[in-house]
Structures are given as C-alpha cells and as structure tokens.
Amino acid sequence: MKDQESHEGSRISLRTPSIEMTSQQMLNSSSYPEPEAGYSSPNTLPTNAVSQIASDGNRSEPIRERNLLQRFCRILSVAGFALILGWVGTFYELKRLAVGLSPWVSLSSFLAGSVVLESAWAALTLGLAATLRRRFFCRWICPTGQCLDWAGSFGKRLGLKGVPFPKIGWGIALATLAGALLGYPLMLWLDPLALFAAGVQAVRLNPANTVVYGLLPLSIILITVVFPGLWCTRLCPLGGFQETLYSIGHLECRSSGTREQAKEQAARSAGMVAGQIEKTPRRIDSKQDSEDESVLRSSRRVAIASAGGAILGWFAVCHTTSSKPRLLRPPGAVEESVFTGLCVRCGQCVESCPESILFPQPLESGWLGWFTPVVHFEEGYCREGCTRCTEVCPSRAIGRVKPAEKVQAIIGFPQVDMGVCLLGEEAECWACVRACPYSAIRYEFSEETYTTIPVIDPRRCPGCGACQVACPTKPKAIVVAPGHPLRPVSRT
Helix, strand or coil: CHHHHHHHHHHHHHHCHHHHHHHHHHHHHHHCCCCCCCCCCCCCCCHHHHHHHHHHHHHHHHHHHHHHHHHHHHHHHHHHHHHHHHCCCCCHHHHHHHHCCCHHHHHHHHHHHCCCCCCHHHHHHHHHHHHHCCCHHHHHCCHHHHHHHHHHHHHHHCCCCCCCCCCCHHHHHHHHHHHHHCCCCCCHHHCHHHHHHHHHHHHHCCHHHHHHHHHHHHHHHHHHHHCCCHHHHHHCHHHHHHHHHHHHHCHHHHHHHHHHHHHHHHHHHHCCCCCCCCCCCCCCCCHHHHHCCCHHHCHHHHHHHHHHHHHHHHHHHHHHHHCCCCCCCCCCECCHHHHHHHCCCCCHHHHHCCCCCEEEECCCCCHHHCCEEEECCCCCCCCCCCCHHHHHCCCCCECCCCHHHHHHCCCCEEEECCCCCHHHHCCCCCHHHHHCCCCCEEEEEECCCCEEEEEECCCCCCCCCHHHHHCCCCCCCEEEECCECCECCCCC
16 A cells, blocks of 8 residues: 555656756755656746846846946036036137037038038047947937936826837938938927027026027926936937937848848748757847837838928928018028028027127017027127127037128128118217228218218128117117128028
C-alpha cells in the first residue's frame, strides 16, 4: 500500500515538476527533476526573458541620469534665454542670435529673402544634430519646452490628461517652407523661441503691449495645462521640422532595415531557418515605430502640406502687394509683401526702441499683419543715430542698418497741408526746418500763392518724423505718410 502511494506520489511529482520548481526554485532547485522536453510553464520565464529584464534594469539607471541631465540643461537654458532677452544692456545682437538659433526660422528667412542670418552657423549645427539625434533641440535646449513641461506637470496634478491628436507640427513646418519659396513664410510666429521671446518682452512692456505679446504664449501654456504634452509632441512646428530632418537622415537606414526584415520574413515562410529562430515570430513593427513613423513615407501628406503652403504663400504675396494703404514700418524693413510673413512677432524691436515709436498693430493692415510693428510719431521720432530695432530682429524682417546708412532706411515721406501750416497764414514758423536732423527741409517763396512754403528734398529725407513731432499746430500741418518719391508705396 505504501509502495503504491509512493509510486503515485512520484508520478504526481513527475506530472507537475514545473509547479514545484516554481514555488521552491529560489530555495533549492537542484533537488527537483528537470521538466519534460518541450514543456513550457506559464509561471516560469525563459532564460532570454530573464536576461532581458536584467539588462533593462541595468539600462534604466543611465536613462534616468540622462533624463536628469537633459532637464538640468533645459533649466539652464530657460535662465540663460530669459537673462539675454530680458537684460537691459547694449549687447542687442545677443537678443537677435538667441531667437535666430531656430533652424526652421533660419531656413525660412533664407528661402523667403535670400538672406543668410548671422546665427545660421549655429542653426545649421542644431539642424545637423537633429538629423543624428531625434529632437535634439527639444530635449536638450528648448526653453519653451521646459516651461511647458512645468505647465503639463501642473495639469497632471490636477488630474488632466492628454488627448489623442494627429501630429501636425511637421505639416506646419513644411507648409511654411513651401510658402517661403514663393516669398511668404506662413507661420514663423509659432516658433518656440519667438514665443519665449514674446513672453519675456510681454513682462517688460507697458500693459497694452503686454496683453498683445503675452496672448499667444499664455494661450499655449493654458492648452498644455489642460492637455499635457499636446503642443510639444503634436503641434510644435520646430519639433516637427526636427522630426523631418531626423527622418531624412535615417531614411536609408530604415530602408535597409525594412529590406532585411522582409528577407527574414521570407526565410521564415520558406522554412529556411527552421530551428534557428524563435517559435514566436518577432514583431516587425513595434508600437514606438508605428507612432513615430517617418513623415516622408507618406508622400500624399507631404505633397498636400507643401502644395497648401505654396498656394497660401502665393495668395498672401498677392494680397499684401495689392492692399493699400501701407503702414509706416521700422527703418530697414523689407518689402511689405514679405514683411508680415518674416516677422516672428517676438516684440524685441518694440521693446528696444528708446523713443517708444514702435507699436504692435492689431489688424490695421489686414489679418496677415496682426501684431507686426508699425511706427507712430506722437511724442518721439526715429533718431538719426539709433539702429536698435535693426540689431535685434532675428529673422531679418528688419534688415541691418548702419548709422551712416540711416538716410537710406526709408520709413515714409512728409506731406504738408498748407491750409493748416502757419506759413499759409503769413505767420513765421521755423519749427520743421530747425528740427530736421538731415537738413532736408528748406523754405521757398511760391509765386503762385505768394507765400513761403516748405520744400523737402527726397534724397535727404528718410521720413524720420522729427518735423512732425516739432510741428506746433493741431492737427499737424506736416505728417509723415507711407511711400516715398524714391520708392513707391507698392514695392514689388
């Protein structure tokens, strides 16, 4: 009887050796028999799986250290960019270079105006880094991304979650570049560095301009709080542009990998490598590869984005060329048909003007020119030795002007209303002649009206507005108007 029980007990242990192994393997695995050939227990892990878990654990520590290092670098970037953009000093070129680091802005400016920015070398370096390392700028440098990370963390603490949304950042980037080829980059004002600069300037400007330049950055922050990660991963055009660069750099590698996977799959089907590969087939496309699939593989989407950007760019050029009247733009501004596209709405020109004659205009020049800078001569004029606004513009919407070339940086041309002018009433007034820093105004006697009238030399007058500010009449008898005898209103 005992022999029978022992025989049944041994038979049971032989039937379920894996169960006993599972419960006791950490104590003394050598005292139990080996499982039958081909037996696989759901409670045990294969040797390669255990080694994979161990290797993943070993890799987690360097990944954690790298993430901390990336966050530390971006926090330093936030402090550095805020110091440069908000610092009141004489190094205005640093402000221009800070925003001009964006490879997207640099390339768009070159395509639209055939201008190579001073920061092009740095932007090119960052572009090459993004080609080799996915979203290099986003992960290591971007100050806007770090600020939005803080906003997203706050939203997660409130229990808010992200929403599924298609990636359109690359589409915005390609559409803007396609429009730049026709002379009008569409949405450069969505560049994260320009948004960061606008947010910094919004804090330093007067309340009216604070609302204007803080509106867009604040809106993006609120979007990120409500939908954490939405802007950086789905909407940011600079991030999408980096994804495009990375896809171009790894297109050949992915093509080679796809060919190797196809050969391996064919070998599996034909039974050529039977016994040398695992019984469970390896997934060819992982979830991460499906999520981060190259935009270049979808030729239809690329074609639609590029064609749409080109059409909108052509329409914008035609619209701004035919629209009148044109507003007074800062000295050195490019053609009106390009200016509203190249301007990134960073607010640095408005903040740097010592005479406070630059203002962001809402919709005075149409929906394409919203928040672009315009000149208003109310209490100050454009001084002959000042070139600050030309030094801080990151996209060359306002070109560089030297003080000796200021007379050629045309803003407008004065128009005289003799019905208001004191000279028309036979009164003496020398205000405009004395105020002109370029000696462009002289008085001549008119035989037609038998009065003295002011005559303005267009070769000496850039339309600085000094005469308008000095005019004692109300309303002003001399007003700087858009256009110039040496340069028509429509400059195409």
